[in-house]
Amino acid sequence: MIMEEMVEVKRSISSTPSMSLNDLFLKSPYVSRFMNTPMMKALENMHGYIEQVDLFTKLDPQDDWLPITESRKGNVYYAAFHVLSSGIGFQALVLPFAFISLGWIWGIICLCVVFLWQFYTLWLLIQLHESDSGVRHSRYLKLAMAAFGEKLGKLLALFPIMYLSGGTCVTLIMIGGSTMKILFHLICEDSCTLKPLTTIECYLVFTGSAILLAQLPNLDSIAWVSLTGAITAISYCCIIWILSIVQGKVSHINYESQYETNNIFSVWNSLGIIAFAFRGHNLVLEIQGTMHSEAREPSRLAMWKGVVYAYLVIALCLFPLAIGGYWSYGNLLPSNGGMLSALYKYHKHDTPNFIMIMTTFLVVVNSLSSFQIYAMPVFDNLESRYTSMKNKPCPRWLRIAFRVFFGCLALFISIALPFLPSLAGLFGGIALPITLAYPCFMWIVIKKPKKYSTDWYLNWMLGIVGMVLSVLVVIGAIWTSHSYTERDVALYALGIGACASNAVDADELKYVYHENGQNHIKVLPTYAAILAQKSLEGGFDIPGFKYDPRLLLHGQQYIELYKPFPSSCNVHSKVCLAGLHDKGKAAILEYETKTYDKESGDLLCMNRMTVYLRGAGGFSKSSKPFSYSNYPSNQVSTVKIPEKFLNFCSFWQALVYRLSGDYNPLHSDPMFAKVAGFSQPILHGLCTLGFAVRAIIKSICKGDADIIKGISGRFLLHVYPGETLVTEMWLQGLRVIYRTKVKERNQAVLSGFVDLRGLTSSL
Numbered sequence: 001m002i003m004e005e006m007v008e009v010k011r012s013i014s015s016t017p018s019m020s021l022n023d024l025f026l027k028s029p030y031v032s033r034f035m036n037t038p039m040m041k042a043l044e045n046m047h048g049y050i051e052q053v054d055l056f057t058k059l060d061p062q063d064d065w066l067p068i069t070e071s072r073k074g075n076v077y078y079a080a081f082h083v084l085s086s087g088i089g090f091q092a093l094v095l096p097f098a099f100i101s102l103g104w105i106w107g108i109i110c111l112c113v114v115f116l117w118q119f120y121t122l123w124l125l126i127q128l129h130e131s132d133s134g135v136r137h138s139r140y141l142k143l144a145m146a147a148f149g150e151k152l153g154k155l156l157a158l159f160p161i162m163y164l165s166g167g168t169c170v171t172l173i174m175i176g177g178s179t180m181k182i183l184f185h186l187i188c189e190d191s192c193t194l195k196p197l198t199t200i201e202c203y204l205v206f207t208g209s210a211i212l213l214a215q216l217p218n219l220d221s222i223a224w225v226s227l228t229g230a231i232t233a234i235s236y237c238c239i240i241w242i243l244s245i246v247q248g249k250v251s252h253i254n255y256e257s258q259y260e261t262n263n264i265f266s267v268w269n270s271l272g273i274i275a276f277a278f279r280g281h282n283l284v285l286e287i288q289g290t291m292h293s294e295a296r297e298p299s300r301l302a303m304w305k306g307v308v309y310a311y312l313v314i315a316l317c318l319f320p321l322a323i324g325g326y327w328s329y330g331n332l333l334p335s336n337g338g339m340l341s342a343l344y345k346y347h348k349h350d351t352p353n354f355i356m357i358m359t360t361f362l363v364v365v366n367s368l369s370s371f372q373i374y375a376m377p378v379f380d381n382l383e384s385r386y387t388s389m390k391n392k393p394c395p396r397w398l399r400i401a402f403r404v405f406f407g408c409l410a411l412f413i414s415i416a417l418p419f420l421p422s423l424a425g426l427f428g429g430i431a432l433p434i435t436l437a438y439p440c441f442m443w444i445v446i447k448k449p450k451k452y453s454t455d456w457y458l459n460w461m462l463g464i465v466g467m468v469l470s471v472l473v474v475i476g477a478i479w480t481s482h483s484y485t486e487r488d489v490a491l492y493a494l495g496i497g498a499c500a501s502n503a504v505d506a507d508e509l510k511y512v513y514h515e516n517g518q519n520h521i522k523v524l525p526t527y528a529a530i531l532a533q534k535s536l537e538g539g540f541d542i543p544g545f546k547y548d549p550r551l552l553l554h555g556q557q558y559i560e561l562y563k564p565f566p567s568s569c570n571v572h573s574k575v576c577l578a579g580l581h582d583k584g585k586a587a588i589l590e591y592e593t594k595t596y597d598k599e600s601g602d603l604l605c606m607n608r609m610t611v612y613l614r615g616a617g618g619f620s621k622s623s624k625p626f627s628y629s630n631y632p633s634n635q636v637s638t639v640k641i642p643e644k645f646l647n648f649c650s651f652w653q654a655l656v657y658r659l660s661g662d663y664n665p666l667h668s669d670p671m672f673a674k675v676a677g678f679s680q681p682i683l684h685g686l687c688t689l690g691f692a693v694r695a696i697i698k699s700i701c702k703g704d705a706d707i708i709k710g711i712s713g714r715f716l717l718h719v720y721p722g723e724t725l726v727t728e729m730w731l732q733g734l735r736v737i738y739r740t741k742v743k744e745r746n747q748a749v750l751s752g753f754v755d756l757r758g759l760t761s762s763l
Contacts, residue, residue, distance in 0.1 A: 002522060020076045061288075065393040066227075068380045071220035074290035078223040079306030082287045082373060084230035087278065087314045089370045090175045092237055094327030094338035095277045095318060098270035104326075109273055111322055114436075115315065117462065118278045121439035122307055124459075126300050128439075128446055129288045132390075138289025139380070140282050140434065147442040157438065161282045161377060164431045166410065168374045173210070173414040176367030177203035181345065183360040186353060197552070200671055203414055205232075206364075210371045211407035214379070215400060220290045225428060229369025230313075236362035237269030237317040238327035240339050243351060244328035250346050253330040264591065275432045282434050286377060338444070358392035360379050378406055395443040415665070415672070431474055432534050437466030483570040486659070487523045493524055495657035501652060507703035508694075520567035523696075525708045526690045527558045530660050531571060532593040532607035554685045555588065556610035562603050570598040649683060650692065651722040657687040683719040688750050693725040694741045696754050700736055716740075717749040725749075734759070 019634040037138055063069040096634050099107035128143060130136055137143035145153030189198070197205065217224050249652045284307070293299035320340065329342045340363060348356065380404045383394045394402075440463035448454040493499075493511035500506075510522045572595075578588035589611045650656075654667040662684055673681045692713065697705050719725065724743035728738055734757070740750040 036682055045249065058608060061168050062384065062387045063138065065387050066380050066383055067376060068219040069289045069397075070218050070287045071351035072290055072292050073220055074223070074287070074292075076306045076309070078220070078226075079287055079303050080310045081223055081226040081230055081293065083307055083310035084233070084313060085226035085370055086234035086283050087155070087371050088230065088317055088364060090172065091273075091277045091279065092233075092318050092321055093240070093274055093340050096320040096329065097333055097338055098273040099322065099326040100331050100333065101267050101270040107270075107326065108323065108743045111272060111319065114271075114274050114278060115318075117466075118275075118435050119311060120435060121283060121462075122311075123304065124308065124443045125441040126288060126303050128442060129285055129300060129303070130293060130298055131446070136289065136293065137285060139377070140285050141381075143285060144438060147243060147445045157434065160235060160380065160431060160434050164279060164282055164434065165374050166378045166406075169371055169378070170405075170410045170413045172367045172371045172374070173203055173207055173410055176210075176364050176371075177414070177529060179360050179363045179367070180206055181358065183364060186360060188598075192372070198669055199663065200415055200669060201613060203411060206368065207407050207411040210368055210561075211404055212374075213368065213372055213408065214403045215374060217399075218290075218373070219373070219376050222376070225369050229373070230310075232362040232366040232369065233315055234313060236359050236366065237321050238358050239355065239362075240343055241324040241346065243319045243343060243355070243379045244339065245324045247347050247350065250329055250332055250586075251645050253332060255330045268472045271469060272298070272432070275435060275469075275473065278314075279435060280301075282431070283373060298710040320602060375403075375406060380405055382406070405469070426465050432470040433467060435466075437463045437470065440466065483568070485568045489520055489523045489527055489565075489567060490528060491656075492527055492660045492690075494693055495660050496524070496526065496687055497649065497653065497696065498524070498609070507698050522705065523567060524690065524694065525561050525565075525705050525711065526559070526686070526693050527565060528595070528605040528607060529557055529686045529689065531573060531595045531605065532591075532609060534573075534661055553612040554609070554715055555612040556712070556714045557686065557689060558608040558610075558713075560606040561709050561711075562605060563705050565598075565604060566597070569604075571595050571604065572598055577603050589613065595718060646688055649719065649721055649723055650727055653721045654681055654683050655685065655721075657684050662686070665716070678718065680720060683721050685715040685750075688715070688719050688725065688740065689713045689752075691725050692727050692738055692750055693754060695740075696736050699729060700731060701756070707759075708754055708756045709757045711752070712754075713750055713752035716751060719749050 003077065052553075053285055055301065081733050095111075098110070102110055102195060125140075125143070130631050131146070135146070137146060139151065141157050144157035147153065148156060180198060181197060181199055184202075213225065216225070222481075257670070284303075288299050291299040293300055324343070326337050330535075332346075333339070341360070343351070343359070344356070361647065379399075381403060383399065386394045417752060440459040442450070444456065444463070446458050451460070485575070490512045493508070495641065498511045499505050499509045509522055512521065514521060569587040574596075575593045578592040581588040581590075591607075591609045591611070593607045593609070595607070596602065597604055627726070658664075658667055665680050666676055667673075667684055671677075671682060689711070693708070693711055697703060697708070701707055719742060723745070725740055726743050727738055727740045729738045731737075734755060736754040736756065739748055741748045
């Protein structure tokens with residue numbers, strides 16, 4: 001009888017799925033006999049278990065093959081470790097730099113607002129991880145595709161996620177490698193007989209260690225690595241801000257906000273730096289994906305606990321670091337390296353050496369640890385392409401190959417783009433939608449809050465403001481605005497050989513010193529090239545156009561001067577692509593940069609730079625660049641300079657010139673120069689141009705640089721520091737035709753012309 005009743009119950013369940021087990025059994029005449037029996041309880045438990053499994057096991061079959069989700073043994077502590085490792089790091093060291101533009105009040109307000117804002121969007125992401133249908137979104141990209149659709153989701157999220165992860169790993173190589181070099185010098189000092197490693201060799205050592213550590217199979221397996229990263233980050237952040245406060249304010253400190261003296265773009269860039277300090281949202285879903293989840297204990301509960309614990313620690317680290325760092329260094333904070341560079345620069349000699357060694361060692365270890373968690377989404381993306389194509393797990397050898405490939409690619413970019421750490425604002429701007437905007441929009445689409453409710457208004461407002469801020473921050477990072485001072489122009493003059501042969505040269509002392517009571521140092525006209533170069537610090541990036549930076553040659557520089565340069569000025573530049581020409585095996589890019597005085601709005605100069613990219617041609621029909629000029633070989637002036645002008649280029653000339661902003665290792669690193677095909681580091685082409693124009697100013701202009709209105713130079717051959725430059729000049733009307741040769745090799749290295757506004761009376 002019992003078995004027949006069970007069959008009947010089973011049929012009733014299958015025919016009426018909306019009724020519960022209790023409802024069905026209550027209709028049975030035999031229910032009183034076994035309602036409270038163990039069999040009945042077992043059936044109820046089994047039904048509840050089936051419902052839980054049905055709701056919480058709707059997983060992608062490929063999840064078991066991919067490094068983020070192949071292990072789901074995470075817990076509250078693992079989550080806290082990962083969040084701490086991704087939330088504290090090198091980006092915190094440049095956080096005080098944002099206060100230079102924002103000032104005390106707005107700096108603290110922006111820091112608090114961004115912290116609370118991103119803390120709220122973290123909560124949104126954690127709640128969205130598990131959908132009502134039972135699907136777990138263990139990757140930010142998957143959640144974006146579920147909310148916005150497959151195509152739009154990829155369009156909005158894929159590039160920022162990969163850019164943030166890859167860009168962070170590249171920057172970590174540069175931070176970790178350069179800090180490793182500092183660590184070597186601190187340990188050895190002057191007593192060590194070992195040959196110090198070059199910067200590139202330090203990059204190689206760091207990248208090799210990172211690749212070796214990256215062989216850990218999945219995100220769950222690197223929990224101890226994240227714990228190490230968290231401990232080291234907390235330690236060096238606390239050491240740096242405590243030491244800085246204990247040592248006190250540096251001399252000549254200044255807290256004056258740069259808002260008025262600079263511009264709104266610097267403010268936007270500062271907001272990007274703050275946003276970048278709280279990056280990590282592209283990893284929170286991945287971290288939650290490593291945790292077990294069921295109906296009674298969904299993963300969002302444990303994940304939120306881990307995030308709360310982690311962000312309490314993050315706040316206790318970042319807020320004192322930002323406020324204490326700005327209090328200690330003010331506007332004297334170095335932009336390259338931030339707090340660590342400031343500590344090394346201002347307190348190296350009054351801080352115990354073992355503390356400096358320990359701090360730099362902690363930075364290296366933290367960079368190595370953070371590399372692992374930020375590289376994991378890239379590894380996961382690479383492997384998912386294989387598993388989706390082959391429908392089987394990625395073999396071990398291919399997994400190793402993917403990770404070695406990414407490490408080598410990141411190493412190459414770190415060597416080719418040495419200015420990348422200065423782009424924290426740009427990274428922040430690109431990451432800002434992921435952090436502040438997209439979670440709000442995804443909440444609206446997926447959770448569908450009641451229209452015009454507080455929840456609806458709040459998320460729409462935060463999402464729209466986040467997108468607007470993202471655009472403004474990217475513009476602030478790209479818009480090339482900066483200032484220069486008398487120190488900068490004097491350093492540039494020394495970099496191109498001013499007063500090198502005679503420290504009291506009557507024609508050149510005014511470029512490095514307030515001669516004869518003059519109020520301001522004079523600015524050499526070729527300083528215009530430095531202003532243009534600063535506007536292109538982001539490289540020559542064109543969508544869809546790729547090239548090898550090592551094969552880049554600076555072909556030609558053309559300058560038009562409209563007004564004499566002030567000795568110090570806040571300037572901004574507008575850059576446009578003036579030409580792109582296919583020369584078969586090479587491509588020629590022409591960039592035009594116009595530089596303005598920010599306060600008056602006056603146009604100061606225009607630069608047109610021609611860059612020759614070997615191996616980048618073959619994309620269209622060949623064309624001739626319009627800015628190239630041909631000079632007949634038999635051009636003779638009506639007045640010929642009776643003697644040649646000789647300039648000895650000092651052996652250290654490139655090392656001094658690079659301090660004006662061109663830090664390309666080709667001009668300072670012997671190994672990099674050999675890779676590029678030179679026997680030693682070579683002189684900057686624009687430095688050679690500066691030597692040539694300085695010779696014309698002295699010989700033809702009789703020391704009056706203001707009569708120059710245009711400069712053109714074509715770079716023909718390299719110059720090694722220590723060689724003698726011979727500049728030959730011919731005057732034809734108001735144009736000076738010149739050619740610069742290397743005396744030792746008797747080879748021409750530069751040719752061009754200089755246009756004058758008029759002639760001195762002696763000519």
